[in-house]
Amino acid sequence: MASSHSPRRSHHDRLLSWAGQSPAEFVLGVAEHQRFVDGLAAEIGAEVPDAEALRALEAEARALTEVDLAVELAIKLALSRRLVLDHPGRVHLSVVFAVYNEHHRLGRPEAHPHGEDALARKIEQLDALVAGCPSWSWDLTVVDDGCPNGSGDVARRIVERLGREDQVRVLFLRDAIAEGGPAVQGIASVADSRKGGAIHLGMWEAASTSREGHVVVFTDADLSTHLGQCGRLVAPIVSGDASVCIGSRRESESVVVKGGARDDRGRLFIYLWKRMLGALDGVTDTQCGFKAFAASSVRPWVESAIEKGFAFDIELLLLAERASGAPIPRIPVAWIDSEEASTTVDLQPYLTMLQSVAALARHHRVADTEAEPFVRLVEDLDEAAWQRLQDRIPEAIVAKEPLELESLGVVVSAEALRQVSGLDP
Numbered sequence: 105m106a107s108s109h110s111p112r113r114s115h116h117d118r119l120l121s122w123a124g125q126s127p128a129e130f131v132l133g134v135a136e137h138q139r140f141v142d143g144l145a146a147e148i149g150a151e152v153p154d155a156e157a158l159r160a161l162e163a164e165a166r167a168l169t170e171v172d173l174a175v176e177l178a179i180k181l182a183l184s185r186r187l188v189l190d191h192p193g194r195v196h197l198s199v200v201f202a203v204y205n206e207h208h209r210l211g212r213p214e215a216h217p218h219g220e221d222a223l224a225r226k227i228e229q230l231d232a233l234v235a236g237c238p239s240w241s242w243d244l245t246v247v248d249d250g251c252p253n254g255s256g257d258v259a260r261r262i263v264e265r266l267g268r269e270d271q272v273r274v275l276f277l278r279d280a281i282a283e284g285g286p287a288v289q290g291i292a293s294v295a296d297s298r299k300g301g302a303i304h305l306g307m308w309e310a311a312s313t314s315r316e317g318h319v320v321v322f323t324d325a326d327l328s329t330h331l332g333q334c335g336r337l338v339a340p341i342v343s344g345d346a347s348v349c350i351g352s353r354r355e356s357e358s359v360v361v362k363g364g365a366r367d368d369r370g371r372l373f374i375y376l377w378k379r380m381l382g383a384l385d386g387v388t389d390t391q392c393g394f395k396a397f398a399a400s401s402v403r404p405w406v407e408s409a410i411e412k413g414f415a416f417d418i419e420l421l422l423l424a425e426r427a428s429g430a431p432i433p434r435i436p437v438a439w440i441d442s443e444e445a446s447t448t449v450d451l452q453p454y455l456t457m458l459q460s461v462a463a464l465a466r467h468h469r470v471a472d473t474e475a476e477p478f479v480r481l482v483e484d485l486d487e488a489a490w491q492r493l494q495d496r497i498p499e500a501i502v503a504k505e506p507l508e509l510e511s512l513g514v515v516v517s518a519e520a521l522r523q524v525s526g527l528d529p
Contacts, residue, residue, distance in 0.1 A: 115160075119161075119164065119175060122147075126173075130172065135213075138327075142332070145182045159183065183336060185233060188233060188234065197230070198244075198311070199322070200246075201247070204250065226244065229331035246275070285308075287309070290412065319398060320398075329392070338396045341397075352392055359439070369494050371504065376481075392437065414456065415461055461482070493525040501516055
């Protein structure tokens with residue numbers, strides 16, 4: 105006789121119970137909230153000690169409107185941790201992030217309104233991920249991207265205060281440029297880098313030591329993506345199924361908390377880069393700061409890369425897809441926007457990024473007959489034309505979900521977009 109208390113009903117009740125325990129307004133940058141979600145992840149992992157059952161729980165949580173962000177993140181952390189525990193071999197994670205005007209974010213909340221104690225929190229997240237798993241280890245590389253406010257120096261002092269010099273190092277792009285080398289080729293000064301140069305340097309240095317099961321991960325300086333999700337991110341790589349895997353905010357199981365801006369422009373950005381490159385099948389979120397690469401692949405790709413700005417992600421993915429000939433695996437992430445001190449929001453880099461993508465299409469010779477008009481459109485855009493275009497994005501683009509833009513084809517021609525932007529035909 106079937107049990108009257110089915111596993112699904114049990115999960116439903118537990119999900120509601122966990123949601124009732126969550127902080128009223130969950131903020132990952134608040135230390136107490138991080139401790140809550142980490143503790144809940146451990147509790148969930150103990151109750152549901154099976155990866156497939158955790159995936160089912162993840163899907164069930166997504167379908168329940170009463171389940172909040174903290175619970176959904178905790179489930180993802182429990183699944184990530186389970187994949188770490190279940191992996192039979194050795195794994196070493198090298199995590200990299202760049203800092204530019206992050207001096208406040210790196211500090212404690214009591215020292216500044218934008219303080220997140222971000223470096224200390226990242227260390228805690230990595231410690232928790234591999235705790236009790238001697239076959240897993242990690243190191244962390246912070247790269248100062250020429251910050252005028254000494255973000256690298258702030259990071260170095262935090263590392264010393266925490267006594268973690270054995271696992272965490274701070275590099276300065278300016279020093280690497282002065283010394284020269286393949287990682288910084290094409291960069292004459294820190295002004296030539298907009299994050300990409302710093303990440304290239306960090307990845308290059310992280311991959312310099314040969315280790316069994318070595319994976320290089322890059323992330324953002326803020327706490328938008330909990331690093332406890334790394335176990336899931338690197339799973340396709342350490343299993344030998346892929347050489348790269350990316351976190352995506354646009355999967356059905358993704359959990360995203362984001363400010364109200366940038367959405368329509370984001371659709372326009374996806375539409376244009378997809379039309380120019382015609383590559384990266386299935387990928388619509390190129391800018392999520394959570395990507396993993398087999399360390400053995402890092403140096404050849406960094407050495408081949410020309411993009412040192414915010415579009416560096418796209419080029420690395422393009423190189424990875426070309427090398428493998430297969431679609432790039434994606435995992436759904438929990439991602440909580442941290443806009444208050446975001447350097448990218450202040451810089452509004454969409455036009456710069458699109459023009460970088462146009463240059464990549466030329467350099468890597470991916471532009472075809474259909475793509476060429478879009479490449480020329482983007483090359484011709486100036487700030488005024490771009491402003492006109494983003495103020496009047498055609499409804500055929502705005503009305504589509506990001507995932508639909510993948511296979512949409514040309515619904516608005518480059519010529520029509522030239523008209524909207526006020527450019528000559």
